[in-house]
Amino acid sequence: MPTPRSKSFLSHRPKTSSAVNDGLAPHRAVPVLKKTASQTFSAYTDAKDVGPQLERVSEDRTLVDFDSAHPTVLSSVKQMYHRLSSSSKKRPPPPELGDLAGSAMSKVRRSSHDSEMVDASVGCCLMPQSQTQSGSRLTRRFGSMRNRRQATSGPAGEAARYNPEPPPMPTNYAGPPVIPTDSSRGSAARAAAAAQNERLSLTKQARRDAEVTAKFLSDGDMYTAGDDVTRDNESGVGMTCSSPIEGREYPIETRHDPIQYLPAELSTMILSNLTAATLAQTEVLSKAWRAAASSSYAWRAVFLRRFEPENHVSPTPIMMGGAGVGKKNGSRFDPGQKWKRMYQVRCTLERRWAAGTPNAIYLNGHTDSVYCCQFDEHKIITGSRDRTIRVWNLKTFECLKVIGGPANRPFASDSAPLDIHENTVLNPRSVNGTPAGQKLYSVPTDYHEASILCLQFDSKIMVTGSSDHTCIVWDISGDDYIPKYRLRRHTAGVLDVCLDDKYIISCSKDATINVWDRQTGGHVKELTGHQGPVNAVQLRGNLLVSASGDGIAKLWNLDSGTCIKDFKSQDRGLAAVEFSDDAKYVLAGGNDHVVYKFDTTTGQLLHTSSRHGGLVRSLFLDAHNNRVISGSYDQSIRISHYDSGETFGIYKDWTTSWILSAKSDYRRVVATSQDGRVVILDFGWGVHDVHLLEGR
Structure with a gap:
């Protein structure tokens, strides 16, 4: 009984040959195992002569004719087989050497990452597959010579493990392939x-x-x-x-940080495309980013992109109040302005508009209803039923000038002071009848002897319309307001005026609209078509919109003098009208107590605002800030979103009578009332650095 030996790991290796002992010719093609760089052929001296040949064969994982191997190797294999199998009681004749070597070759598979030393002559040549008992003993005895762990997988069963039947050879088998001898050898191994x-x-x-x-x-x-x-x-x-x-x-x-290496101009140009929130966040990244993100040039671009008004038509319409974009000389902004701080101030004002938290400032002096007003960065000009025109300082809120006829000089009033709103911060007393008041009064060479119903001015001239059926054009380029000429053609009171660089437009209770040349005062044309008093007009380029007591707003082409389109109210007459700066929309209000928004291209009614409690006497559109200001006989001022018409601010009973006119800019609403006062709803009162937004 031979001594038990440990099972060889080779017995668990999967087969690598499909043609062993299947009755083919004795010259068999057997698979040769791949060799890695770490494997050597040093176990037997006889292997030295055949080592290079076996190594060359193993690199390509191809088939080789075993009979062509070196005869020394064949002899050594045969002798070893007889020596190892001598302990068996039954010693069957040795198998064909070719079959023996072929089965041994088919049992051996090497992993490409195996780094252990393998004997080439033993590992490749001693592994018979067709042997029964003696072959198994040979395998076990040979396995005990190897210091290798067993394979983890293999065929199940003892017979299947040691004597597996090879698969049949394909019928179209054409013989072993030729071993390549060119430089492409070992491509599979290298792959x-x-x-x-x-x-x-x-x-x-x-x-x-x-x-x-x-x-x-x-x-x-x-x-x-x-x-x-x-x-x-x-x-x-x-x-x-x-x-x-x-x-x-x-x-x-x-x-490297790009801000530290890019030129300052390029960094500023890149950062100026960010939003204000993102630009502010970049300041906390590092000192270099803070210096770049705090650049006045970057914040200037961010500020102007959001707050600078756009011009859509030519000539540019007259702006009410100030633009709130700082000091500007022509088209160039003054250097050194604090654009980041200006942005913060504008955001503070926007929050106050949304929250509805203005402060009230009252201007006292007129002795009767104040029908009209207009203001810019520095002054407010008002016209009243008391037949005077007053100029107010918008910074100190003092009256600077009173213009009227000699019979219209005001006197001190004995009436009790009027009620004021609880949010009032200023309510200066009138100087009428005092020496200071007397100094303010001015009697020009020409003046109105009736109520001042309307006015409009720019930096050079002012036009006033009166119940005396005429308009006066004033030169206001200096401190003295000098009448230039009077416009006479209407047969009833002039209810509204507007102007631009080319024309002066007036409308009247006589249901007509007259166009005048601004430079000469000559009459250009008359527009007729309304069936009632024309209460309001608004000019944009060569287009004019008008609103009448007949309940229709009309769009006119000034070049041809024809009506292009009609916008009808739902029920009653219209008292006020506004034309958007881009000439795309018309707003109108009147006896229906609502504000209409029409599309000028299609004439379609887009929406109506919530109802006032009385006649909508005044309208103003601040498209730059997306606000519509409406004043009503219900003694309220309402602020609505221009896009949707939704009302977000209602200021009721800030005066004691009807609201006759209401205009606004980025900071304030200036309104006039039948009680003879001017009320300012100032959203910028007490805001630090709000003066940075003022222009020249």
Whole structure:
């Protein structure tokens, strides 16, 4: 009984040959196992002569004619077989040497990553598959000579493990292939090694990417891998490695902060395209980013992009109040303005508009209803039923000038002071009848002897319309308001006027509209078509819109003098009208107690506002700030969104009588009332640095 020996790991290896002991010719083609660089052929001296040949064969994993092997090897194999199998009681004749070597070759498979030393002559030549008991003993005895762990997989069953039946040979088998002798030998082995190296490289690259990411999150710096590593755009995982054997550790390069290296002009241009919130957030990144993001040039671009008014038609319409964009000389802004602080102030004003928290300032002096008003950055001009025109200082709220006839000089009033709103911050007393008041009064060479019903001015002239059926054009370029000429054609009171660089337009209770040349005062044309008093007009380029007591608003072409389109109210007459700066929309209000919004292209009614409690006597559109101001006989001022018509501010009983006129700008609403006062709803009162928004 032979001594038990441990099972050879070779017995568990899967077959690598499909043609063993199947009755084919004795010259068999057997598979030869791949050899790696770590495997040698040093177990037997006889193997030295055949080593190069076997190694060359093993590199291509191909079939080789075993009979062509070196005869010394064949002899050594046969002798070893007899020596190892001598302990068996039954010693069957040795098998064919070719079959013996072929089955041994089919049992051996090497892993490409196996780094242990393997005897080429033994591992490749001693493994019979067709042997029964003696062959198994040979395998077990040979296995005890190997210091290898057993394979983890193999055919089930003892017979299947040691004597597997080879699969049948294909009928169209054409013989063994020819071993290549050119430079392409070993391509399969190299491909397998490259695949393994790629897997190792991916593992190392993933670990290296994780380290780079951790470094980025901890230090806040920007890193990038070397040029030999290609990154996937979405995952960031390295995809390839330049080394064919193992991944090389690449030096990590530091990407410099662009703000520190870009020219200041280029950095400013880039940052100026950010929103205000994003630009403010970049200031906390570093000192360099704070210096760049705080640049006055960047904040100027952000500020003007949001708050600078746009011009849509030519000539540019007259702006009510101020633009709120700082000091400007022509088309150029003054240098050195604090644009970031100006942006903050404008945002504060917007919040106050939304919250509805203005303060009240009253101007006292007129002795009867104040029908009209207009203001710019520095002054307010009002016209009254008391037949006078007053000029007010918008900074100190003092009366600067009173213009009227000699019989219209005001006197001190004995009546009790009028009620004021609880949010009032200023209510200066009138100086009528005092020496200071007497100094303010001015009697020009020409003046109105009836109520001042309407007015409009720009930087050079002012036009006033009166119940005396005429208009007076005043030169206001200096401190003295000098009448230039009077416009006579209407047969009833002039209810409204408007002007631009080319024309002066007047409308009247006589249901007509007259067009005048601004430079000469000559009459250009008359527009007829309304069936009732024309209460309001508004001019945009060569287009004019008018509103009448007949309940229709009309759009006119001044070049041809024809009516283009009609906008009808739902029921009654219209008292006020506004034309958008881009000439796309018409707003109208009147006895229906609502404000209509029409599309000028289609004539379609887009929406109506919520109802007032009385006649809508006044309308003003501040399209730059998306606000519509309406004043009503219900003693209220309402503020609505221009886009939707939704009302978000109602100011009722800030006066003691009807609201006759209400205009606004970025900061305030200026309204006039039948009680003879001017009331200012100031949303900028007490706001620090609000003066930075004022123009020249």
